[in-house]
Amino acid sequence: MITLYTFASGFGQFSYSPFCTKAGWLLKLSNVPWQRQDTTDPRKMPLGKLPAIGLADGTIIPDSDNIRAYLEKTGHDFDAGLSPRDRAVSRAFIRMAEEHIYFHQMQDRWGDDANWAVIRQEYFGFLPALIRGMVTRKLRKDVLGMVHKMGLGRMTVEQRLARVEPDFVAIAAQLNERAFLFGDTPTAADASVGAILGGVMAAPVPTPLSRRVAQDAVLSAYVKRCAAAMD
Template sequence: MLTLLTYPSAFGLFSASPFCVKTAYMLQLAGLHWRRSDMVDPRQMPHSKLPVLRTPERLVPDSDQIRDWLEAQGAEFDRGLSDVQKGQSRALIRMAEEHLYFQIVMDRWANDEVWPVLRDTFFYEIPRIVRRPISNSVRKSVLKGLRSQGIGRFSEAERMARVERDLEAISAYLWQAPYLLGDHPTSADLSVGPMLAAMRATPADTRLTRRIKQDTLLNSYVDRMEQAIPLP
């Protein structure tokens, strides 16, 4: 049986990581037998991050590489799409994973209202007596990385303006069909859906969570994805 090495459930989601949710969606759509195995410290994993798929032959890291492996086994996530639609799908995936994702990280790790919840959720295995200094050190490293990536250099208003253009682009697709590229979920939905769900689930009343919750189109899309592909 396949085993998905994933971050634990959090904030009412299959996992706090949208990449782990994406991979679980792919496994469900592929129709393969699999189980989850939760981890909180991925430093011994390839690339030192999750998700990782344990197959009978090897560990497959990274959601993109896991997709390649699943497709090599016969999975087809973009059945019925034209070449142009497949190109649009790729662009939507990159927008979600290389831009929206970092907005989520910033909204969680840089927000002093969210941080205590994150600390106790992500670092619960660390003894309480040393949890605060260790978690604060990790937080400092994450925020430094966000500044190097670029998103940490913008004000909240600037970040929200950038997010808004992405959400408008996603909404333009969803006005045409129940899913981004048609009547059933395809690979673009498997990336975009979990990102929007993660934005909505952040455990505080932030501008980003309100933006999703108050948008009927996006909010219903997230619900529709969760209903279309139930996760264990």
């Protein structure tokens, strides 16, 4: 039995973290026996992050990409039937979602004061009140410092929307009336892109970014189809 170590469910999502959602969806697609174990402290995990999976022999595999690689090595092909060209396109869409769109979500959640007020309680409410303020102020400073160094944190909301808009257009164009990015059944790209877009939509306090996805008939329906298919 595989154990998925993940952040808890929240805001209508499998997990607060879209990468944990991705890992959960990959496990569901692979049809292997598994269970989830929610945790608030990833520091003891390899790489100090979530998600991670624990195997029966005690091995722990961290990171959603490594989890995918393990599941593929043990027999599941998430991209069965895709041509080499489509597999290449799939990788590009995954990287676009995880290395670009995700950080716009992060800026929304950690940088927007209204969202941060909710996030602070949801993510860190388990901490004793005496230390919660100190810990969360440092974490927020660190996260926003990273996004600032990337450049996104230096942009206005309008500039960020303009930067991410071509990504949303590309996803809609790739769907092109299909249920999923590469046809009628979900693939690895859907586990990633669907999870990231779902996270964007699930901002606890609506933002221009979350409304952009939620009000897009194509993207919002796609997110719902992904969640239903992985249920």
